Amino acid sequence: MARPDKAAAVAELTQLFRDSNAAVLTEYRGLTVAQLKALRKALGSDAHYAVAKNTLTAIAAREAGLETFAEKLSGPSAIAFITGDPVTAAKGLRDFAKANPALVVKAGVLDGRDISPADITALADLESREVLLAKAAGAMKAKLYQAAYLFTAPASQAVRTIDALREKQADAA
CATH class of the missing domain: 1.20.5 (Single alpha-helices involved in coiled-coils or other helix-helix interfaces)
Structure with missing residues (x-):
């Protein structure tokens, strides 16, 4: 039987996956708390950057119908859940990753379609x-x-x- 706190975390992550029109999986190894705070600010008000355990994230993604993240979940992972304009959040990620090479974009989902890190960069280049x-x-x-x-x-x-x-x-x- 799953512990209630883990079940609640999975339910919250599942709801975030379902409510967002885009999600980007990143690796934040080597970033400080201050840098993560700056990243959250760079993503804008329409994005929620969450650090979660990989196993819980895999379960939540599977429950939300997303199989993309399952094989990419290794190391310290965090997800940017985007409810507004994905271009703004992609620009925030791209600009932050340029200034902080420790942030690595692993994969993403846009409107239910899998996107690669190159697609996220192309999205950021849009006006x-x-x-x-x-x-x-x-x-x-x-x-x-x-x-x-x-x-x-x-x-x-x-x-x-x-x-x-x-x-x-x-x-x-």
């Missing part, structure tokens, strides 16, 4: 959601302006042609 939305809105606005110009061009050209004909008739008369 933020707001910038991408602004670019899309700008492109749509440009296309609408182009369409409006296309529809008004024949009318304005016809007006210029009629004015030229009137001028020509006025000069001939």
